Amino acid sequence: MITCWITIVAQRDGMSIKKTQHKSSGKSGKKQKTKKPRKADIADRHELYEKSVQATDFEYEFVDTNFRRIRGRTATQLREDFCGTAQMCCEWVRGRPDNRAVGVDLDPEVLAWSRDHHIAALDDEQKTRVTLLQENVLEVKTEPVDVVLAMNFSWQIFEVRKELVRYFASVREALVDDGILFLDAFGGYEAYQEMEEKTRHKGFTYV
Template identity: 30%
Template structure:
């Protein structure tokens, strides 16, 4: 995030589904809403110099106090476009439908960014574990400091965050929890029955995350995952078919041999192939989704997310920006099957017409529209889809 008087460059850090095509955003398990986060990208996808120069905070010249608090772009993202409870509800539903026989406990969140989904996953059940993988170390560290530390003393022992590329997951490095994060989460327990120990005992649990910063995923003991997910259109960051198949093979290797599922999301419709600018208004800021022109041969577009801060009278332009190759549903299905998945299922819902809904207040639009499993679907102005790959 750029500072006044000095522009600070960032690697391209897409958000896990920042699209305003998905306008429900409800944290309601009955609504099964989506939740965009940070995406990791191959190193070749970095911003151009011109785009990096634009990625800054634009100050209002009348602002008498330019140094007053500006919320983190990661926090703004979570508040404006993420709803992990909805995705988790669907993940559980898909697992029980297509695998069944046991309760899913072990999740891997690829392109996890601030890993809000993973932290919500382990928060809801003390038996659960989560693995997060992302190329953005800043987002992962922010997660450690702002999300994991709210889980409780055992949070660090049940989540493992890795910094690396989804195309080379075994080479990803474990992210180290900072000592201050561990200290914040210790608890004291009354031990009146032990005079040698004294009246208090520290019950903080130190995660393997704190042991070393050089441990690779391939050397780290992890349970086989019941579910692997890649949400917020993150697979659009992979531009080549070979990369997509390679990634799906890595996913298959991570899933349990007893059966597991991979779930990703995708958006489309006629509005996805043209320039588009939509906004979502909140009490203290406005979130803006900007889609550049669409190349029909390469099927590529550039997405930028902006935040307009009302209280601070500032604009965080290009807070997140990324290049996407918009895959079609049949292409995704073919690649999943070629990678070795047993079956592929589509769950789709129609989204509000973008010609009508250019601006919305909060998460009020589309909240009652449910996803349905389909084998055919007529083209619309805008739609969202879950793609479920089943491995048995």
């Protein structure tokens, strides 16, 4: 802040009147630094979530392959519970022209984000095969589907046994007779796969 004193001398009736005024320029002697926004302030939390924990191309392959292996047919109707951004719903309808998907979530904000980002990226025909519902997974009623997904440990929100049993019962009603509920109980998708890893340390034998 630059401050100066201005002295004004005026003549009135032969008398000299001296006035002193204070004036501030509003400018600082030091250069003001522009505060840059933090990355966290401008980051898209939904996009970060997807990059952190989702791999829908792998998820599609896992669900599609294992349903066919277990049931001997191809799944076409999918419901994604706790769908969030509904990225998997969109992955599913892109997979085959007869695939249809329903996404269920309580949060209107994340569903709106999905419509603006993922649904908007689909072509007009694919958009007709995706439905997003702002509903409670314990109460929602949908047409019978081949697959219900409850991924990323979302179903573990039900910490009371009675509520968890209620959810599983509602899922059973939502499935066709040979439908399958896919959910993860630990790790990630690679936790279900048989893998071979070579590790060598002197004096140790890894099997």
